[in-house]
Amino acid sequence: MAQPTGDVAHQIAQLNAARNLVLGDAAFYPQIINGILPIVGPNAKLEVRRWGADFLAETFASPQLATAQKEQLAQNVLQSIQETMLLPETDAAVLQSLVQTAASLYPLIFRHIVNHPEDSQSWEKMNTIKQDILRRMDSFPCPVKICCVKFLQRVVQVQTPGLIADPRRPDQNETSLAIVPRNHAVLTIPHLEAEASGLLDRLLGVFQEETSDVLLVNATLNCLAPLIRTRQSIANKIINNVLDFYPAKHVRPPFTPAVRVGVKSMERTARALLIHILKKNPSHPLLGKIQVYIERLMQSRLEVVDDASRKRTLPVEPTDGLDNAKRARLDALTPPVLQIPPMLPGPAAYDKLFTLTQDHGLSSFDVKQLPPDLVVKIAVPLLAQVNPLMLTQAVDAIRNRYQAVTKEQNLARQQMQQTAAAADDDDDYEPEYQPMDVAENTAEEASAVVPEVPEFQPELVSLGPFVLPQPPPLSEEEAGEVGRSAVARVFSMINVAETDSPAKNKNQQQLGFARLAGSNFDRDAWVLLLTRLATRAPAGLEGGDKLGKKGSDRRQPTISDSIRETLFQYILEDFRGRLNIGITWLNEEWYNDRIQMKVAASKRSDEEESESTVVCHYDTWVMRLLEGILLYLDSRDIKVIVRFLSEIPEVTVNITQKVATLAKDPERVNLCVQALMYLIMFRPPAREMCLNTLEDIYQTYEDSRPAAGKILAKWRPQQTQPTEAVTNGASDAAQPAAQPAAQ
Numbered sequence: 045m046a047q048p049t050g051d052v053a054h055q056i057a058q059l060n061a062a063r064n065l066v067l068g069d070a071a072f073y074p075q076i077i078n079g080i081l082p083i084v085g086p087n088a089k090l091e092v093r094r095w096g097a098d099f100l101a102e103t104f105a106s107p108q109l110a111t112a113q114k115e116q117l118a119q120n121v122l123q124s125i126q127e128t129m130l131l132p133e134t135d136a137a138v139l140q141s142l143v144q145t146a147a148s149l150y151p152l153i154f155r156h157i158v159n160h161p162e163d164s165q166s167w168e169k170m171n172t173i174k175q176d177i178l179r180r181m182d183s184f185p186c187p188v189k190i191c192c193v194k195f196l197q198r199v200v201q202v203q204t205p206g207l208i209a210d211p212r213r214p215d216q217n218e219t220s221l222a223i224v225p226r227n228h229a230v231l232t233i234p235h236l237e238a239e240a241s242g243l244l245d246r247l248l249g250v251f252q253e254e255t256s257d258v259l260l261v262n263a264t265l266n267c268l269a270p271l272i273r274t275r276q277s278i279a280n281k282i283i284n285n286v287l288d289f290y291p292a293k294h295v296r297p298p299f300t301p302a303v304r305v306g307v308k309s310m311e312r313t314a315r316a317l318l319i320h321i322l323k324k325n326p327s328h329p330l331l332g333k334i335q336v337y338i339e340r341l342m343q344s345r346l347e348v349v350d351d352a353s354r355k356r357t358l359p360v361e362p363t364d365g366l367d368n369a370k371r372a373r374l375d376a377l378t379p380p381v382l383q384i385p386p387m388l389p390g391p392a393a394y395d396k397l398f399t400l401t402q403d404h405g406l407s408s409f410d411v412k413q414l415p416p417d418l419v420v421k422i423a424v425p426l427l428a429q430v431n432p433l434m435l436t437q438a439v440d441a442i443r444n445r446y447q448a449v450t451k452e453q454n455l456a457r458q459q460m461q462q463t464a465a466a467a468d469d470d471d472d473y474e475p476e477y478q479p480m481d482v483a484e485n486t487a488e489e490a491s492a493v494v495p496e497v498p499e500f501q502p503e504l505v506s507l508g509p510f511v512l513p514q515p516p517p518l519s520e521e522e523a524g525e526v527g528r529s530a531v532a533r534v535f536s537m538i539n540v541a542e543t544d545s546p547a548k549n550k551n552q553q554q555l556g557f558a559r560l561a562g563s564n565f566d567r568d569a570w571v572l573l574l575t576r577l578a579t580r581a582p583a584g585l586e587g588g589d590k591l592g593k594k595g596s597d598r599r600q601p602t603i604s605d606s607i608r609e610t611l612f613q614y615i616l617e618d619f620r621g622r623l624n625i626g627i628t629w630l631n632e633e634w635y636n637d638r639i640q641m642k643v644a645a646s647k648r649s650d651e652e653e654s655e656s657t658v659v660c661h662y663d664t665w666v667m668r669l670l671e672g673i674l675l676y677l678d679s680r681d682i683k684v685i686v687r688f689l690s691e692i693p694e695v696t697v698n699i700t701q702k703v704a705t706l707a708k709d710p711e712r713v714n715l716c717v718q719a720l721m722y723l724i725m726f727r728p729p730a731r732e733m734c735l736n737t738l739e740d741i742y743q744t745y746e747d748s749r750p751a752a753g754k755i756l757a758k759w760r761p762q763q764t765q766p767t768e769a770v771t772n773g774a775s776d777a778a779q780p781a782a783q784p785a786a787q
Contacts, residue, residue, distance in 0.1 A: 097141030203240035
């Protein structure tokens with residue numbers, strides 16, 4: 045049973061909404077494709093099948109969808125295309141889109157079979173679709189034939205050997221017969237190559253026909269350029285077939301203007317193809333033949349123009365077929381002239397504008413009294429018998445009336461504006477005070493002075509101010525959820541924003557610490573905006589809830605905490621490339637902590653209040669970030685750890701002890717010692733704590749003594765002597781015991 049028209053329209057609207065979704069974000073393509081395949085299959089309504097075929101052709105031709113995803117989706121789409129092609133489908137739009145989809149799927153299925161020979165069912169389905177298209181190609185209408193030409197070009201291009209750019213990376217090479225192994229279980233190279241040769245002859249057969257279709261010839265010429273550029277083995281064969289084709293010889297008389305336009309179109313397309321070949325390869329072996337062919341095409345074009353110039357032009361005829369002199373000689377009927385009466389006096393209205401009769405009874409008749417079905421029965425036969433000339437005269441008369449009325453209204457409006465402006469510019473001073481007893485008379489005089497406003501203008505209705513109702517208050521959970529979603533959207537902007545190029549950064553002026561967060565709309569600006577939202581925005585609010593008061597053992601998570609956690613995860617995803625973001629964030633945290641402690645100290649000194657608690661975030665997050673980075677460091681990341689330790693605003697004992705944990709790994713002990721040595725040399729405030737940490741490492745881990753001993757010998761020589769003495773004594777005691785054993 046057929047679906048109702050309303051249901052089909054509703055279904056098409058939903059499918060269009062799905063298409064708009066994937067056009068905005070290509071990540072939804074797999075979900076949408078798998079969801080609509082059962083809906084747009086062979087059992088669907090014609091309108092739905094048209095939409096589905098068009099959407100599939102658009103999907104597999106889209107550059108937004110990755111090739112790997114297309115290859116995965118192609119296996120699911122093959123079954124639907126095969127079932128639809130097996131139907132006695134006659135709709136040209138559906139067939140056109142299905143053939144386009146098959147042309148896009150063929151290279152994908154071919155590469156999939158090369159890499160997965162066990163999936164022979166997909167190749168059998170693709171072969172079934174290919175054979176069906178080739179068998180029915182000659183019976184298809186012209187728009188579908190043009191799509192079949194593109195399908196033939198794809199099959200020939202895939203089944204012909206191409207160049208291998210990099211044998212070590214077969215996934216990056218072009219899909220061609222060259223990527224098929226010799227002993228492939230499904231694909232046989234000689235059979236595929238022979239089939240491609242036959243299909244190429246069928247594609248070029250349009251140039252040998254006695255009568256050529258202009259659209260097919262142009263489509264074939266446009267499809268040959270990729271084959272000539274990428275397949276050198278068949279390029280000369282294609283060029284020779286094009287050189288043997290002369291459009292003027294493949295048309296039959298009479299040479300109507302449409303035939304001449306078609307010949308000119310084929311000549312221009314062939315000339316453009318050959319000129320493109322010469323531009324790509326100026327030293328082509330067939331250069332001489334191509335130049336001779338182009339000159340011959342130009343000469344034939346000049347001959348056509350010359351023949352056209354010799355012919356006399358068409359005689360000038362009147363637009364209605366007869367002029368006045370011919371009417372008099374041929375006794376032709378003169379077209380009736382419609383008598384247009386002037387527009388009825390009074391205010392302009394639509395009924396007066398469209399009244400063209402002088403019969404008062406007819407013009408005063410109310411058509412609304414008649415039922416609509418009767419009006420339709422009367423109007424349709426009358427419209428069929430209307431004289432076109434009289435209808436044109438009536439339309440022109442109504443247009444002239446409308447323009448005249450509009451012009452009069454504009455003039456009246458301008459006069460009113462000029463009168464009001466002249467009254468405002470009056471130099472005589474008139475007091476605005478009006479006694480209460482003469483208000484009615486003044487109103488009557490004003491109504492008598494004000495000029496009449498035409499009645500056709502609508503009265504202005506003054507409306508009161510519209511106020512939207514106040515939204516309901518948000519709870520703490522809802523406000524937190526809204527804040528977290530806003531943070532997620534800002535982080536999505538960070539991922540899409542492009543980082544400035546190094547050349548641009550070199551010429552751009554570096555902004556200072558007090559720069560605006562949104563001065564540039566790049567990734568760094570978004571990151572700075574987020575860090576200041578997490579640090580400066582809640583400043584002074586976190587300590588206001590009196591964390592130490594009774595009943596509040598744990599502080600509620602805030603939006604700033606969610607921003608910090610998201611920043612932490614974002615930096616750890618690629619800490620080598622995003623280390624500058626982490627340093628910027630920690631500097632903002634340290635600066636905010638110091639400002640808050642300063643404000644709290646001034647309050648305690650000025651006011652005698654209970655001691656306010658300042659929440660410090662720097663120590664917590666610098667340790668978490670350092671722990672996350674140290675897990676993934678190797679012995680070559682000396683620049684990463686040194687830059688991190690040198691650019692954070694403050695180095696504490698906990699930080700140096702955390703760096704010392706690197707010495708547990710023998711491969712990273714030198715990394716630990718070098719990082720501490722840099723801090724000892726270039727951060728004097730942290731020198732003593734770093735030396736203490738290095739001394740503990742020297743005493744605890746033997747692998748660190750060669751590198752750490754050199755540093756301690758310079759900065760604390762007294763700490764290395766006892767250990768060296770113990771080591772030397774142990775070696776001396778071991779020598780006498782070893783000598784008898786050696787003897």
